[in-house]
Amino acid sequence: MKTRVAIIGAGPAGLLLGHLLRAEGIDCVIVERRAPEYVLGRIRAGVLERTTxxxxxxxxxxxxxNAEGLKEAGFALADGERLIRIDTLGLTGKYVTVYGQTEVTRDLMDAAAERGLEIIYEAADVSLHDVDSDIPYVTFEKDGAGQRLDAQFIAGCDGYYGPSRKAIPAKVAKEFERVYPFGWLGMLADVPPCHDELIYANHDRGFALASMRSKTRSRYYIDVPLTEKVEDWSDERLWDELAVRLGPEAAANITRGPSIEKSIAPLRSYVFEPMRHGRLFLAGDAAHIVPPTGAKGLNLAASDVAYLSDALIGFFKQGDNDAIAGYSAKALARIWKSERFSWSLTKLMHRFPEDGPFERQMQMAELDYIASSVAAQTSIAENYVGLPL
Structure with a gap:
């Protein structure tokens, strides 16, 4: 098989890139190691920036x-007693949209066949070859038979554990990582949200987040030590803890119900450089991970794809090599700013094991400053709705 761009991974990044290239008449093939049902079964974020x-x-x-997404004009930070509203629409003129990553993926998958976007699912043993040459190719097994896909470029959109990043030689690679000493215990429930906007809460007992997927489906989180197990948290125990951490105003409006999914996700910040080596490009989680605080993961993948698709379209349409050469630096400049925001919001809203009374007072002073400063709120709002491309 031959194509112009081989895309590894059929998550949102790979699907978005494939659709953007096909819309410009550029041949591409997506290779995905999992089945479609598995891809859609991943529970992920649900706050979309305007970029996405x-x-x-x-x-x-x-x-x-457009029909089901909830346009959010703001969100709140809570300090255990009050809600500090960040008016993102009033401060920036922009809103975010609550619409699950699973639904974005479903929409992109459903549109693939009618738009001529080829996706090869359940491709085993995917390997990348000769990425530093002009004739890179991908090998994999499908239905027990070996396959080879020749391409002019390879886009690695296959997440942190995929093979693409590993194809970049260690001698040119740099990795930056911060592993956090807690995870997020999340619960999905078919109950109305306790508030019409997201709430990030910092309480003496720890962090909590009240979010939603729709007007009838809610997503809640608390931070827990990495030693905790999901089975130790009954629905009743988790609802009780949320009611304390979110504060009295939110707690008064919580509607309890049975969970339909619970899990614990570890948190980390991670960046890999460079995002281009030869004819191989990385996009999304293959190159960077952010803690979910601030909802930047999917949105960073989308901005990577915006840069990469423009670069590839420019190359194939106008023979422009400059955007291809500059992709990594351009993407990383935005990535590091988003990493900074997610890291700083995580530091502000979570209790770290090494923190003492002084650090706790600094968090409370910062929240109090934010509550009284339009400048501080504007900075948070600008980062939350997404920095310009």
């Missing part, structure tokens, strides 16, 4: 997003 929704609008794959 603009790409869906550009593709015309936005019918369900």
């Amino acid at each position: 929704t603009d790409l869906m609008d550009r593709l015309g794959i936005n019918e369900r997003l």
